[in-house]
Amino acid sequence: PFYRAPLWLLAHFPPATALTGKGLKILPSDNFPMLLALSKDPGMIRRSRADAVLGLVGLMDAGQAAGGRLPEGLPVLLQYGAQDQIVPRLPVARLAQACKARLGAGCRPRYY
Numbered sequence: 774p775f776y777r778a779p780l781w782l783l784a785h786f787p788p789a790t791a792l793t794g795k796g797l798k799i800l801p802s803d804n805f806p807m808l809l810a811l812s813k814d815p816g817m818i819r820r821s822r823a824d825a826v827l828g829l830v831g832l833m834d835a836g837q838a839a840g841g842r843l844p845e846g847l848p849v850l851l852q853y854g855a856q857d858q859i860v861p862r863l864p865v866a867r868l869a870q871a872c873k874a875r876l877g878a879g880c881r882p883r884y885y
């Protein structure tokens with residue numbers, strides 16, 4: 774609720790509020806040459822509308838909820854980076870647990 778309520782407000786009042794991520798003091802990667810190249814890429818999206826971020830959060834929630842409903846026999850490789858500063862570890866661990874409970878050996882969570 775502490776993240777959801779402000780995001781919902783930003784997505785609805787005022788319309789098309791843009792978010793940049795500046796000031797968060799996190800890095801999307803520890804691959805500095807790639808980050809430098811992206812910083813110079815004119816096609817890089819540097820601002821995202823709050824309603825788009827809210828939609829992405831909704832998709833991530835739906836994906837996590839679907840972990841316990843995966844079709845049996847479906848092989849799944851779930852990867853998560855140990856240094857990830859964007860996606861929180863706990864929801865990924867919950868998804869891995871639901872996947873393992875549903876698919877057993879067919880679900881292979883990997884932390885790198």
